[in-house]
Amino acid sequence: MITIKDLNFSYTKNKPIFSDLNLDLDTGHIYGLLGKNGAGKSTLLKNMIGLVYPNSGEILILEQDVKQRNPSLLKEICFIPEDLYLPNVSVKSYLKSNSCFYPNFDESYFQKLFTEFQIPANQNLGNMSYGQKKKFLISFGLATNTKVVIMDEPTNGLDIPSKAQFRKVLAAVMNEDRVIVISTHQVRDLDNLIDSVIILDQHRIVLNESIQTIADRLHFKKVTELSQDILYAEQGIGAYNVISTNADFEDSKIDLELLFNAVTVENEKITNQFLIAEYE
Structure with a gap:
Protein backbone atom coordinates (compact mmCIF):
# COMPACT_ATOMS: atom_id res chain seq x y z
CA MET A 1 0.00 0.00 0.00
CA ILE A 2 2.70 2.51 1.05
CA THR A 3 6.28 1.99 -0.10
CA ILE A 4 9.19 4.28 0.74
CA LYS A 5 12.44 3.56 -1.08
CA ASP A 6 15.78 5.19 -0.23
CA LEU A 7 14.20 8.39 1.05
CA ASN A 8 16.59 11.33 1.45
CA PHE A 9 15.15 14.58 2.72
CA SER A 10 16.39 17.82 4.23
CA TYR A 11 14.97 21.30 4.74
CA THR A 12 18.41 22.92 4.48
CA LYS A 13 21.72 21.87 2.95
CA ASN A 14 24.06 19.74 5.07
CA LYS A 15 21.33 18.95 7.62
CA PRO A 16 19.67 15.74 6.44
CA ILE A 17 16.45 14.71 8.17
CA PHE A 18 16.33 11.26 6.53
CA SER A 19 19.07 9.34 4.77
CA ASP A 20 18.22 6.25 2.68
CA LEU A 21 15.11 5.51 4.73
CA ASN A 22 13.03 2.50 3.65
CA LEU A 23 9.58 1.48 4.85
CA ASP A 24 6.72 -0.74 3.66
CA LEU A 25 3.22 -0.45 5.11
CA ASP A 26 0.52 -2.98 4.22
CA THR A 27 -3.27 -2.86 4.20
CA GLY A 28 -5.21 -4.25 7.12
CA HIS A 29 -2.92 -2.70 9.74
CA ILE A 30 -2.98 0.19 12.19
CA TYR A 31 0.60 1.43 12.57
CA GLY A 32 1.76 3.46 15.53
CA LEU A 33 4.57 5.83 14.55
CA LEU A 34 6.25 6.72 17.84
CA GLY A 35 8.99 9.21 18.53
CA LYS A 36 10.06 12.11 20.69
CA ASN A 37 9.29 15.67 19.67
CA GLY A 38 11.69 16.58 16.87
CA ALA A 39 12.38 12.98 15.84
CA GLY A 40 10.99 13.62 12.35
CA LYS A 41 7.52 12.04 12.63
CA SER A 42 5.60 14.94 11.09
CA THR A 43 8.20 15.35 8.35
CA LEU A 44 7.93 11.68 7.44
CA LEU A 45 4.13 11.92 7.23
CA LYS A 46 4.35 15.03 5.04
CA ASN A 47 6.70 13.18 2.71
CA MET A 48 4.29 10.25 2.60
CA ILE A 49 1.41 12.35 1.30
CA GLY A 50 3.34 14.71 -0.95
CA LEU A 51 3.17 17.90 1.11
CA VAL A 52 6.97 18.08 0.91
CA TYR A 53 9.15 16.44 -1.70
CA PRO A 54 12.21 14.26 -1.03
CA ASN A 55 15.65 15.23 -2.29
CA SER A 56 15.86 11.73 -3.69
CA GLY A 57 14.12 8.40 -3.35
CA GLU A 58 10.61 7.24 -4.12
CA ILE A 59 7.31 7.15 -2.22
CA LEU A 60 4.45 5.14 -3.68
CA ILE A 61 0.87 4.87 -2.39
CA LEU A 62 -1.42 2.48 -4.25
CA GLU A 63 1.46 2.15 -6.74
CA GLN A 64 1.30 5.88 -7.58
CA ASP A 65 4.07 8.42 -7.00
CA VAL A 66 2.79 10.82 -4.34
CA LYS A 67 4.83 13.71 -5.81
CA GLN A 68 2.45 13.77 -8.77
CA ARG A 69 -0.48 14.66 -6.49
CA ASN A 70 -2.89 12.89 -8.84
CA PRO A 71 -6.58 13.43 -7.95
CA SER A 72 -7.15 9.70 -8.38
CA LEU A 73 -4.73 9.15 -5.48
CA LEU A 74 -5.63 12.14 -3.31
CA LYS A 75 -9.25 11.01 -3.08
CA GLU A 76 -7.97 7.88 -1.31
CA ILE A 77 -5.85 9.72 1.29
CA CYS A 78 -7.13 11.31 4.47
CA PHE A 79 -4.60 13.37 6.43
CA ILE A 80 -5.38 14.82 9.84
CA PRO A 81 -2.58 17.25 10.79
CA GLU A 82 -1.44 18.25 14.25
CA ASP A 83 -1.57 21.98 13.43
CA LEU A 84 -5.20 22.81 12.80
CA TYR A 85 -6.75 25.56 10.76
CA LEU A 86 -10.48 25.59 10.17
CA PRO A 87 -12.32 28.48 8.50
CA ASN A 88 -14.98 30.39 10.41
CA VAL A 89 -17.85 28.67 8.61
CA SER A 90 -20.67 26.38 9.65
CA VAL A 91 -20.33 22.62 9.71
CA LYS A 92 -22.83 22.38 6.86
CA SER A 93 -20.84 24.80 4.72
CA TYR A 94 -17.57 22.94 5.37
CA LEU A 95 -19.13 19.61 4.40
CA LYS A 96 -20.56 21.07 1.19
CA SER A 97 -17.16 22.53 0.18
CA ASN A 98 -14.95 19.58 1.08
CA SER A 99 -16.86 16.29 1.02
CA CYS A 100 -17.15 16.47 -2.77
CA PHE A 101 -13.43 15.64 -3.07
CA TYR A 102 -14.08 12.21 -1.56
CA PRO A 103 -16.43 10.03 -3.66
CA ASN A 104 -17.04 7.61 -0.78
CA PHE A 105 -17.85 10.25 1.83
CA ASP A 106 -20.57 8.99 4.19
CA GLU A 107 -22.52 11.91 5.66
CA SER A 108 -24.68 9.70 7.87
CA TYR A 109 -21.56 8.18 9.44
CA PHE A 110 -20.11 11.66 9.91
CA GLN A 111 -23.25 12.72 11.76
CA LYS A 112 -23.00 9.60 13.93
CA LEU A 113 -19.41 10.43 14.92
CA PHE A 114 -20.30 14.10 15.31
CA THR A 115 -22.91 13.10 17.90
CA GLU A 116 -20.71 10.52 19.66
CA PHE A 117 -17.90 13.06 20.09
CA GLN A 118 -20.42 15.59 21.47
CA ILE A 119 -19.36 18.36 19.10
CA PRO A 120 -21.58 21.49 19.34
CA ALA A 121 -23.82 21.43 16.28
CA ASN A 122 -24.62 25.13 15.89
CA GLN A 123 -21.15 26.58 16.43
CA ASN A 124 -18.96 27.82 13.59
CA LEU A 125 -15.73 25.88 13.19
CA GLY A 126 -13.52 28.90 13.80
CA ASN A 127 -15.10 29.43 17.23
CA MET A 128 -14.61 25.87 18.44
CA SER A 129 -11.99 24.93 21.02
CA TYR A 130 -8.87 23.09 19.90
CA GLY A 131 -10.25 19.79 21.18
CA GLN A 132 -13.57 20.30 19.41
CA LYS A 133 -11.80 21.12 16.16
CA LYS A 134 -9.70 17.98 16.50
CA LYS A 135 -12.79 15.82 17.04
CA PHE A 136 -14.50 17.46 14.07
CA LEU A 137 -11.57 16.70 11.76
CA ILE A 138 -11.33 13.11 13.02
CA SER A 139 -15.06 12.69 12.31
CA PHE A 140 -14.76 14.21 8.85
CA GLY A 141 -11.60 12.26 8.03
CA LEU A 142 -13.00 8.86 8.96
CA ALA A 143 -16.24 9.60 7.11
CA THR A 144 -14.27 10.07 3.85
CA ASN A 145 -13.81 6.27 3.77
CA THR A 146 -10.40 6.61 2.14
CA LYS A 147 -8.06 3.64 1.85
CA VAL A 148 -5.23 5.55 3.53
CA VAL A 149 -5.71 7.37 6.84
CA ILE A 150 -2.75 9.29 8.27
CA MET A 151 -3.03 11.11 11.59
CA ASP A 152 -0.45 13.37 13.22
CA GLU A 153 -0.88 13.58 17.02
CA PRO A 154 -4.65 13.00 16.81
CA THR A 155 -5.17 12.73 20.59
CA ASN A 156 -3.59 16.12 21.39
CA GLY A 157 -6.30 18.29 22.87
CA LEU A 158 -8.68 15.40 23.63
CA ASP A 159 -9.89 14.78 27.16
CA ILE A 160 -9.84 11.27 28.65
CA PRO A 161 -13.39 10.28 27.56
CA SER A 162 -12.71 11.55 24.03
CA LYS A 163 -9.47 9.55 23.82
CA ALA A 164 -11.37 6.41 24.79
CA GLN A 165 -14.02 7.19 22.16
CA PHE A 166 -11.29 7.82 19.57
CA ARG A 167 -9.80 4.35 20.15
CA LYS A 168 -13.24 2.75 19.94
CA VAL A 169 -14.13 4.52 16.70
CA LEU A 170 -10.81 3.82 15.00
CA ALA A 171 -10.93 0.11 15.82
CA ALA A 172 -14.44 -0.05 14.34
CA VAL A 173 -13.52 1.53 10.98
CA MET A 174 -10.48 -0.66 10.33
CA ASN A 175 -10.77 -3.27 7.57
CA GLU A 176 -8.52 -5.30 5.30
CA ASP A 177 -8.56 -2.67 2.53
CA ARG A 178 -7.31 0.22 4.67
CA VAL A 179 -4.03 1.25 6.20
CA ILE A 180 -3.98 3.63 9.15
CA VAL A 181 -0.85 5.42 10.39
CA ILE A 182 -0.99 7.27 13.70
CA SER A 183 1.95 9.43 14.75
CA THR A 184 2.24 10.38 18.41
CA HIS A 185 4.58 11.00 21.29
CA GLN A 186 1.75 10.21 23.72
CA VAL A 187 2.49 6.53 23.62
CA ARG A 188 -0.14 5.33 26.07
CA ASP A 189 -2.93 6.73 23.89
CA LEU A 190 -2.31 3.90 21.41
CA ASP A 191 -2.59 1.04 23.91
CA ASN A 192 -4.80 -1.81 22.59
CA LEU A 193 -5.29 -0.01 19.27
CA ILE A 194 -2.28 -0.49 17.01
CA ASP A 195 -1.05 -3.83 15.68
CA SER A 196 2.39 -2.67 14.52
CA VAL A 197 4.96 -0.35 16.09
CA ILE A 198 7.38 1.93 14.24
CA ILE A 199 9.79 3.87 16.44
CA LEU A 200 11.63 6.84 14.98
CA ASP A 201 14.67 8.12 16.86
CA GLN A 202 17.35 10.55 15.71
CA HIS A 203 15.63 10.71 12.30
CA ARG A 204 15.91 6.97 11.63
CA ILE A 205 13.68 3.95 12.13
CA VAL A 206 15.05 1.99 15.06
CA LEU A 207 12.17 -0.48 15.40
CA ASN A 208 9.50 -1.73 13.01
CA GLU A 209 7.72 -4.80 14.33
Whole structure:
Protein backbone atom coordinates (compact mmCIF):
# COMPACT_ATOMS: atom_id res chain seq x y z
CA MET A 1 0.00 0.00 0.00
CA ILE A 2 2.70 2.51 1.05
CA THR A 3 6.28 1.99 -0.10
CA ILE A 4 9.19 4.28 0.74
CA LYS A 5 12.44 3.56 -1.08
CA ASP A 6 15.78 5.19 -0.23
CA LEU A 7 14.20 8.39 1.05
CA ASN A 8 16.59 11.33 1.45
CA PHE A 9 15.15 14.58 2.72
CA SER A 10 16.39 17.82 4.23
CA TYR A 11 14.97 21.30 4.74
CA THR A 12 18.41 22.92 4.48
CA LYS A 13 21.72 21.87 2.95
CA ASN A 14 24.06 19.74 5.07
CA LYS A 15 21.33 18.95 7.62
CA PRO A 16 19.67 15.74 6.44
CA ILE A 17 16.45 14.71 8.17
CA PHE A 18 16.33 11.26 6.53
CA SER A 19 19.07 9.34 4.77
CA ASP A 20 18.22 6.25 2.68
CA LEU A 21 15.11 5.51 4.73
CA ASN A 22 13.03 2.50 3.65
CA LEU A 23 9.58 1.48 4.85
CA ASP A 24 6.72 -0.74 3.66
CA LEU A 25 3.22 -0.45 5.11
CA ASP A 26 0.52 -2.98 4.22
CA THR A 27 -3.27 -2.86 4.20
CA GLY A 28 -5.21 -4.25 7.12
CA HIS A 29 -2.92 -2.70 9.74
CA ILE A 30 -2.98 0.19 12.19
CA TYR A 31 0.60 1.43 12.57
CA GLY A 32 1.76 3.46 15.53
CA LEU A 33 4.57 5.83 14.55
CA LEU A 34 6.25 6.72 17.84
CA GLY A 35 8.99 9.21 18.53
CA LYS A 36 10.06 12.11 20.69
CA ASN A 37 9.29 15.67 19.67
CA GLY A 38 11.69 16.58 16.87
CA ALA A 39 12.38 12.98 15.84
CA GLY A 40 10.99 13.62 12.35
CA LYS A 41 7.52 12.04 12.63
CA SER A 42 5.60 14.94 11.09
CA THR A 43 8.20 15.35 8.35
CA LEU A 44 7.93 11.68 7.44
CA LEU A 45 4.13 11.92 7.23
CA LYS A 46 4.35 15.03 5.04
CA ASN A 47 6.70 13.18 2.71
CA MET A 48 4.29 10.25 2.60
CA ILE A 49 1.41 12.35 1.30
CA GLY A 50 3.34 14.71 -0.95
CA LEU A 51 3.17 17.90 1.11
CA VAL A 52 6.97 18.08 0.91
CA TYR A 53 9.15 16.44 -1.70
CA PRO A 54 12.21 14.26 -1.03
CA ASN A 55 15.65 15.23 -2.29
CA SER A 56 15.86 11.73 -3.69
CA GLY A 57 14.12 8.40 -3.35
CA GLU A 58 10.61 7.24 -4.12
CA ILE A 59 7.31 7.15 -2.22
CA LEU A 60 4.45 5.14 -3.68
CA ILE A 61 0.87 4.87 -2.39
CA LEU A 62 -1.42 2.48 -4.25
CA GLU A 63 1.46 2.15 -6.74
CA GLN A 64 1.30 5.88 -7.58
CA ASP A 65 4.07 8.42 -7.00
CA VAL A 66 2.79 10.82 -4.34
CA LYS A 67 4.83 13.71 -5.81
CA GLN A 68 2.45 13.77 -8.77
CA ARG A 69 -0.48 14.66 -6.49
CA ASN A 70 -2.89 12.89 -8.84
CA PRO A 71 -6.58 13.43 -7.95
CA SER A 72 -7.15 9.70 -8.38
CA LEU A 73 -4.73 9.15 -5.48
CA LEU A 74 -5.63 12.14 -3.31
CA LYS A 75 -9.25 11.01 -3.08
CA GLU A 76 -7.97 7.88 -1.31
CA ILE A 77 -5.85 9.72 1.29
CA CYS A 78 -7.13 11.31 4.47
CA PHE A 79 -4.60 13.37 6.43
CA ILE A 80 -5.38 14.82 9.84
CA PRO A 81 -2.58 17.25 10.79
CA GLU A 82 -1.44 18.25 14.25
CA ASP A 83 -1.57 21.98 13.43
CA LEU A 84 -5.20 22.81 12.80
CA TYR A 85 -6.75 25.56 10.76
CA LEU A 86 -10.48 25.59 10.17
CA PRO A 87 -12.32 28.48 8.50
CA ASN A 88 -14.98 30.39 10.41
CA VAL A 89 -17.85 28.67 8.61
CA SER A 90 -20.67 26.38 9.65
CA VAL A 91 -20.33 22.62 9.71
CA LYS A 92 -22.83 22.38 6.86
CA SER A 93 -20.84 24.80 4.72
CA TYR A 94 -17.57 22.94 5.37
CA LEU A 95 -19.13 19.61 4.40
CA LYS A 96 -20.56 21.07 1.19
CA SER A 97 -17.16 22.53 0.18
CA ASN A 98 -14.95 19.58 1.08
CA SER A 99 -16.86 16.29 1.02
CA CYS A 100 -17.15 16.47 -2.77
CA PHE A 101 -13.43 15.64 -3.07
CA TYR A 102 -14.08 12.21 -1.56
CA PRO A 103 -16.43 10.03 -3.66
CA ASN A 104 -17.04 7.61 -0.78
CA PHE A 105 -17.85 10.25 1.83
CA ASP A 106 -20.57 8.99 4.19
CA GLU A 107 -22.52 11.91 5.66
CA SER A 108 -24.68 9.70 7.87
CA TYR A 109 -21.56 8.18 9.44
CA PHE A 110 -20.11 11.66 9.91
CA GLN A 111 -23.25 12.72 11.76
CA LYS A 112 -23.00 9.60 13.93
CA LEU A 113 -19.41 10.43 14.92
CA PHE A 114 -20.30 14.10 15.31
CA THR A 115 -22.91 13.10 17.90
CA GLU A 116 -20.71 10.52 19.66
CA PHE A 117 -17.90 13.06 20.09
CA GLN A 118 -20.42 15.59 21.47
CA ILE A 119 -19.36 18.36 19.10
CA PRO A 120 -21.58 21.49 19.34
CA ALA A 121 -23.82 21.43 16.28
CA ASN A 122 -24.62 25.13 15.89
CA GLN A 123 -21.15 26.58 16.43
CA ASN A 124 -18.96 27.82 13.59
CA LEU A 125 -15.73 25.88 13.19
CA GLY A 126 -13.52 28.90 13.80
CA ASN A 127 -15.10 29.43 17.23
CA MET A 128 -14.61 25.87 18.44
CA SER A 129 -11.99 24.93 21.02
CA TYR A 130 -8.87 23.09 19.90
CA GLY A 131 -10.25 19.79 21.18
CA GLN A 132 -13.57 20.30 19.41
CA LYS A 133 -11.80 21.12 16.16
CA LYS A 134 -9.70 17.98 16.50
CA LYS A 135 -12.79 15.82 17.04
CA PHE A 136 -14.50 17.46 14.07
CA LEU A 137 -11.57 16.70 11.76
CA ILE A 138 -11.33 13.11 13.02
CA SER A 139 -15.06 12.69 12.31
CA PHE A 140 -14.76 14.21 8.85
CA GLY A 141 -11.60 12.26 8.03
CA LEU A 142 -13.00 8.86 8.96
CA ALA A 143 -16.24 9.60 7.11
CA THR A 144 -14.27 10.07 3.85
CA ASN A 145 -13.81 6.27 3.77
CA THR A 146 -10.40 6.61 2.14
CA LYS A 147 -8.06 3.64 1.85
CA VAL A 148 -5.23 5.55 3.53
CA VAL A 149 -5.71 7.37 6.84
CA ILE A 150 -2.75 9.29 8.27
CA MET A 151 -3.03 11.11 11.59
CA ASP A 152 -0.45 13.37 13.22
CA GLU A 153 -0.88 13.58 17.02
CA PRO A 154 -4.65 13.00 16.81
CA THR A 155 -5.17 12.73 20.59
CA ASN A 156 -3.59 16.12 21.39
CA GLY A 157 -6.30 18.29 22.87
CA LEU A 158 -8.68 15.40 23.63
CA ASP A 159 -9.89 14.78 27.16
CA ILE A 160 -9.84 11.27 28.65
CA PRO A 161 -13.39 10.28 27.56
CA SER A 162 -12.71 11.55 24.03
CA LYS A 163 -9.47 9.55 23.82
CA ALA A 164 -11.37 6.41 24.79
CA GLN A 165 -14.02 7.19 22.16
CA PHE A 166 -11.29 7.82 19.57
CA ARG A 167 -9.80 4.35 20.15
CA LYS A 168 -13.24 2.75 19.94
CA VAL A 169 -14.13 4.52 16.70
CA LEU A 170 -10.81 3.82 15.00
CA ALA A 171 -10.93 0.11 15.82
CA ALA A 172 -14.44 -0.05 14.34
CA VAL A 173 -13.52 1.53 10.98
CA MET A 174 -10.48 -0.66 10.33
CA ASN A 175 -10.77 -3.27 7.57
CA GLU A 176 -8.52 -5.30 5.30
CA ASP A 177 -8.56 -2.67 2.53
CA ARG A 178 -7.31 0.22 4.67
CA VAL A 179 -4.03 1.25 6.20
CA ILE A 180 -3.98 3.63 9.15
CA VAL A 181 -0.85 5.42 10.39
CA ILE A 182 -0.99 7.27 13.70
CA SER A 183 1.95 9.43 14.75
CA THR A 184 2.24 10.38 18.41
CA HIS A 185 4.58 11.00 21.29
CA GLN A 186 1.75 10.21 23.72
CA VAL A 187 2.49 6.53 23.62
CA ARG A 188 -0.14 5.33 26.07
CA ASP A 189 -2.93 6.73 23.89
CA LEU A 190 -2.31 3.90 21.41
CA ASP A 191 -2.59 1.04 23.91
CA ASN A 192 -4.80 -1.81 22.59
CA LEU A 193 -5.29 -0.01 19.27
CA ILE A 194 -2.28 -0.49 17.01
CA ASP A 195 -1.05 -3.83 15.68
CA SER A 196 2.39 -2.67 14.52
CA VAL A 197 4.96 -0.35 16.09
CA ILE A 198 7.38 1.93 14.24
CA ILE A 199 9.79 3.87 16.44
CA LEU A 200 11.63 6.84 14.98
CA ASP A 201 14.67 8.12 16.86
CA GLN A 202 17.35 10.55 15.71
CA HIS A 203 15.63 10.71 12.30
CA ARG A 204 15.91 6.97 11.63
CA ILE A 205 13.68 3.95 12.13
CA VAL A 206 15.05 1.99 15.06
CA LEU A 207 12.17 -0.48 15.40
CA ASN A 208 9.50 -1.73 13.01
CA GLU A 209 7.72 -4.80 14.33
CA SER A 210 4.23 -6.18 14.79
CA ILE A 211 2.69 -6.31 18.24
CA GLN A 212 2.60 -10.11 17.95
CA THR A 213 6.34 -10.31 17.20
CA ILE A 214 7.13 -7.98 20.10
CA ALA A 215 5.02 -10.14 22.43
CA ASP A 216 6.82 -13.27 21.20
CA ARG A 217 10.33 -11.89 21.68
CA LEU A 218 10.00 -9.71 24.78
CA HIS A 219 8.46 -10.22 28.21
CA PHE A 220 7.03 -7.29 30.19
CA LYS A 221 6.69 -7.66 33.96
CA LYS A 222 7.25 -6.20 37.43
CA VAL A 223 10.03 -7.58 39.63
CA THR A 224 11.57 -6.69 42.98
CA GLU A 225 15.06 -7.87 41.99
CA LEU A 226 16.92 -7.54 38.69
CA SER A 227 18.24 -10.63 36.93
CA GLN A 228 20.63 -11.24 34.03
CA ASP A 229 17.91 -11.80 31.43
CA ILE A 230 16.55 -8.26 31.91
CA LEU A 231 17.16 -5.99 28.94
CA TYR A 232 15.75 -2.78 30.39
CA ALA A 233 14.38 -1.67 33.77
CA GLU A 234 12.68 1.39 35.25
CA GLN A 235 12.19 1.96 38.96
CA GLY A 236 8.51 1.94 39.90
CA ILE A 237 6.68 2.12 43.21
CA GLY A 238 7.88 -0.87 45.20
CA ALA A 239 9.12 -2.74 42.12
CA TYR A 240 10.92 -2.46 38.80
CA ASN A 241 9.06 -2.33 35.49
CA VAL A 242 11.21 -4.46 33.22
CA ILE A 243 11.58 -5.93 29.75
CA SER A 244 13.34 -9.26 29.57
CA THR A 245 14.06 -11.89 26.95
CA ASN A 246 11.14 -14.24 26.34
CA ALA A 247 12.83 -17.59 25.80
CA ASP A 248 9.79 -19.47 27.14
CA PHE A 249 7.27 -17.47 25.04
CA GLU A 250 5.30 -16.37 28.08
CA ASP A 251 2.27 -14.13 27.59
CA SER A 252 2.55 -10.57 28.87
CA LYS A 253 0.85 -7.25 28.23
CA ILE A 254 3.03 -4.96 26.15
CA ASP A 255 3.82 -1.66 27.86
CA LEU A 256 4.28 0.69 24.88
CA GLU A 257 5.75 3.48 26.97
CA LEU A 258 8.29 1.14 28.54
CA LEU A 259 9.11 -0.31 25.12
CA PHE A 260 9.58 3.16 23.65
CA ASN A 261 11.90 4.20 26.48
CA ALA A 262 13.86 0.96 26.17
CA VAL A 263 14.36 1.28 22.43
CA THR A 264 15.50 4.90 22.63
CA VAL A 265 17.83 4.24 25.60
CA GLU A 266 19.05 0.66 25.09
CA ASN A 267 18.45 0.31 21.38
CA GLU A 268 20.76 -2.58 20.53
CA LYS A 269 19.76 -4.73 23.49
CA ILE A 270 16.12 -4.59 22.37
CA THR A 271 16.50 -4.69 18.60
CA ASN A 272 18.99 -7.55 18.77
CA GLN A 273 16.18 -9.76 20.04
CA PHE A 274 14.43 -9.41 16.67
CA LEU A 275 17.65 -10.04 14.75
CA ILE A 276 18.08 -13.25 16.75
CA ALA A 277 14.55 -14.26 15.76
CA GLU A 278 15.33 -13.86 12.07
CA TYR A 279 18.16 -16.39 12.27
CA GLU A 280 16.44 -18.99 14.40
